Amino acid sequence: MEFLKISKAQFQLSVGRMIDENFVYGVKAKSPSYEFDRLFTADELCLNYNITLLSPNKYFLPPRTPLMGFKLDGKISVDSMVGAQPGIIIGIHPYDLHALKLLDAVFLGNLKDAYYQARRQVIAIIGIDCLQPWQYSFAASMGTAFPPAGFDLWLTDTGDKYLIEVGSEKGEELCRKYLDASEAGEIEVKQREKLREESLSRYKLSLDISPQLIPEVLNSGWNSSMWEELGEKCFSCGSCTMVCPTCVCFDVRDTTELNRLSGERYRIWDSCMFDAFATIASGENFRPTGTDRLRHRLYRKGKYMLQRWGRLGCVGCGRCIHACLVDIASPVYAYNRLAREARTG
Amino acid sequence: MINKSNSESLYFPRPTKLIDVTALSEREILFRLRLEDGNALYHIPGQFVEVSILGTGEAPISIASSPTQGDAFELAIRAVGNVTQALHRLQPGDTIGIRGPFGNGFPVSELKDRDLLFIAGGIGFFPLRSMIQYVLDMRPLFGKIILLYGCRQPAEQLFHQELKEWRERDDVLIMDTVDRCPPETEWEGNVGVITTLFPGINILPARTTALVAGPPVMYRYVVAECLKKGIAKERIILSLERRMKCGIGLCGHCQIDNAYVCLDGPVFNYAKLEQLKEVEL
Numbered sequence: 001m002e003f004l005k006i007s008k009a010q011f012q013l014s015v016g017r018m019i020d021e022n023f024v025y026g027v028k029a030k031s032p033s034y035e036f037d038r039l040f041t042a043d044e045l046c047l048n049y050n051i052t053l054l055s056p057n058k059y060f061l062p063p064r065t066p067l068m069g070f071k072l073d074g075k076i077s078v079d080s081m082v083g084a085q086p087g088i089i090i091g092i093h094p095y096d097l098h099a100l101k102l103l104d105a106v107f108l109g110n111l112k113d114a115y116y117q118a119r120r121q122v123i124a125i126i127g128i129d130c131l132q133p134w135q136y137s138f139a140a141s142m143g144t145a146f147p148p149a150g151f152d153l154w155l156t157d158t159g160d161k162y163l164i165e166v167g168s169e170k171g172e173e174l175c176r177k178y179l180d181a182s183e184a185g186e187i188e189v190k191q192r193e194k195l196r197e198e199s200l201s202r203y204k205l206s207l208d209i210s211p212q213l214i215p216e217v218l219n220s221g222w223n224s225s226m227w228e229e230l231g232e233k234c235f236s237c238g239s240c241t242m243v244c245p246t247c248v249c250f251d252v253r254d255t256t257e258l259n260r261l262s263g264e265r266y267r268i269w270d271s272c273m274f275d276a277f278a279t280i281a282s283g284e285n286f287r288p289t290g291t292d293r294l295r296h297r298l299y300r301k302g303k304y305m306l307q308r309w310g311r312l313g314c315v316g317c318g319r320c321i322h323a324c325l326v327d328i329a330s331p332v333y334a335y336n337r338l339a340r341e342a343r344t345g
Numbered sequence: 346m347i348n349k350s351n352s353e354s355l356y357f358p359r360p361t362k363l364i365d366v367t368a369l370s371e372r373e374i375l376f377r378l379r380l381e382d383g384n385a386l387y388h389i390p391g392q393f394v395e396v397s398i399l400g401t402g403e404a405p406i407s408i409a410s411s412p413t414q415g416d417a418f419e420l421a422i423r424a425v426g427n428v429t430q431a432l433h434r435l436q437p438g439d440t441i442g443i444r445g446p447f448g449n450g451f452p453v454s455e456l457k458d459r460d461l462l463f464i465a466g467g468i469g470f471f472p473l474r475s476m477i478q479y480v481l482d483m484r485p486l487f488g489k490i491i492l493l494y495g496c497r498q499p500a501e502q503l504f505h506q507e508l509k510e511w512r513e514r515d516d517v518l519i520m521d522t523v524d525r526c527p528p529e530t531e532w533e534g535n536v537g538v539i540t541t542l543f544p545g546i547n548i549l550p551a552r553t554t555a556l557v558a559g560p561p562v563m564y565r566y567v568v569a570e571c572l573k574k575g576i577a578k579e580r581i582i583l584s585l586e587r588r589m590k591c592g593i594g595l596c597g598h599c600q601i602d603n604a605y606v607c608l609d610g611p612v613f614n615y616a617k618l619e620q621l622k623e624v625e626l
Contacts (some may be wrong), residue, residue, distance in 0.1 A: 007537075036556065067356040068356060068357060068400040070400070070401060071398050071399075106595065107595070110597075111355060111593055111594070113355065113595065114355070195516065224624050248595070248597070249596055249597030249598070250590075250591075250595070250596050250597075251590060251596065251598075252356070252402070252403060252590050252591060253402060254400050254401055254402045256400045260400070263399060263400045265356065265399070265402075267356075267591075267596075270597070270598070271597070271599075272597060277597075277598060278587070278588060278600075279588065280425040280586055280587060280588045281404065281429065281544065282425055282560075282587075284585075284586075285465040286561075286601070286623070287623070292623075296600075296623070299602070301601075303603070304602065304603035306499055307603050308603060308605075313411065
């Protein structure tokens with residue numbers, strides 16, 4: 001493991017050099033929130049943010065991905081749209097990198113999704129520790145407060161400097177090309193440990209059980225009255241899933257030019273919370289109520305994704321808690337309550 | 346500086362020619378198709394394909410013919426959505442797109458030497474037809490064959506010619522029924538829902554596997570009758586309809602609990618289905 005350090009002023013100059021030569025995406029203040037967006041100048045980058053509206057996964061699984069173009073003149077002519085613009089993302093928080101690892105398991109598992117793979121291969125990741133979590137986060141109790149392997153560079157804000165952990169060859173190359181960083185020693189690494197340790201006490205929400213036990217409490221909680229209680233308030237608006245960094249479901253649709261000569265097939269984010277998500281052509285809806293859909297979402301996050309792809313579908317970012325208009329989307333509330341109900345019978 | 350990946354997209358349909366279009370009724374058409382690259386589809390009875398009309402979209406359709414019938418394959422399609430309505434406007438010689446085959450299909454090797462009880466409700470006949478054709482083409486490999494075929498009314502019974510040919514064979518028993526028979530309609534068979542055929546069948550439960558496809562509402566009652574006859578839960582095999590949009594286990598639309606119908610189904614045995622909480626049978 002290689003550690004470097006760089007002053008914040010120097011880092012900003014480095015970001016400017018990256019922007020000169022690359023597509024660089026970073027966190028920008030977008031009142032009242034923050035959002036990942038293309039950077040045009042280094043001073044737009046805001047690394048002391050608490051949460052972004054959407055996770056940076058939108059660069060790997062965009063809300064709308066063209067799958068193919070075609071002509072309608074009787075013959076199928078399918079043009080490949082697989083490809084990606086190389087770039088650098090700056091400012092990914094640990095929980096969002098955990099979520100990206102789940103996307104890797106989904107889209108680079110048995111079947112390789114060429115669209116996802118192309119983006120994943122050419123977009124570098126520079127992350128940063130989340131030392132000041134927002135009030136909705138419960139990442140500490142989900143085990144996602146610190147980054148997993150898989151970043152190129154990782155920053156820790158140590159005051160007037162950033163400590164940098166180099167995570168890959170691509171990261172090394174970025175350092176060589178753009179960063180005037182000096183070697184960091186044991187003191188700085190110890191300091192990072194202390195900062196991380198201290199950040200854990202700042203989380204306001206926490207899961208009362210080990211995350212590994214979530215599937216177990218779900219196993220006993222299918223018939224809990226909680227589902228009806230929460231589900232009957234649901235607007236089926238899908239906000240909880242749109243902001244979720246591990247939501248991967250999509251619809252496949254066609255669109256044509258107005259002249260009806262050519263068109264495009266694309267996939268677009270969809271939501272299991274929408275009322276028609278499980279409806280078949282004959283009109284039968286296999287998840288007809290808000291209760292059915294809310295329960296499915298929380299089982300998927302807490303059990304099914306773990307079974308199928310080896311990782312929990314909740315990283316504790318808290319975005320869904322904040323996004324829900326009627327305060328029913330919280331996974332930490334649901335899992336804690338089911339755990340309590342399981343204990344008390 | 347766009348990075349082009351060479352790996353083929355899982356979403357690209359294969360050009361497929363309509364070689365025959367036969368109306369089955371006012372609402373259903375039988376399409377005979379052949380892949381333009383000359384290959385067979387290499388499917389297993391009970392699998393499905395994504396049918397693609399560029400500019401309109403894709404729809405999951407079960408394959409209605411057996412791979413033993415040659416390189417061409419058949420899809421029987423009721424016009425209910427945008428894609429299937431667009432399909433109904435096509436002519437022989439037109440080209441559509443096909444992805445697949447997808448899904449597990451019927452457990453063909455497990456069914457060898459078994460007595461088979463096919464139970465088809467309405468257009469549930471379409472996916473079962475692929476297996477029935479297979480069984481009849483490979484007849485010595487299987488035991489006794491019974492087909493129960495129920496429709497709402499006589500006009501909805503399809504594939505008359507084929508049924509007639511099967512009826513003439515002495516190695517398969519066909520029993521059909523309609524829920525109701527409007528006055529002045531010609532009908533010689535049973536009248537009543539499909540479960541009313543059960544008392545009339547003679548099976549050896551230990552030797553018998555039931556294969557079921559029909560409207561969702563039918564399953565509960567048919568499974569109950571099969572269990573009453575003494576057929577083991579593992580030997581009651583059902584083909585489910587869900588909204589498979591991608592066919593490759595990604596889009597999420599066809600999920601039942603943790604099962605992806607497009608990968609783990611569409612064929613499930615009842616012992617497995619019973620464990621899925623979202624299935625109420």
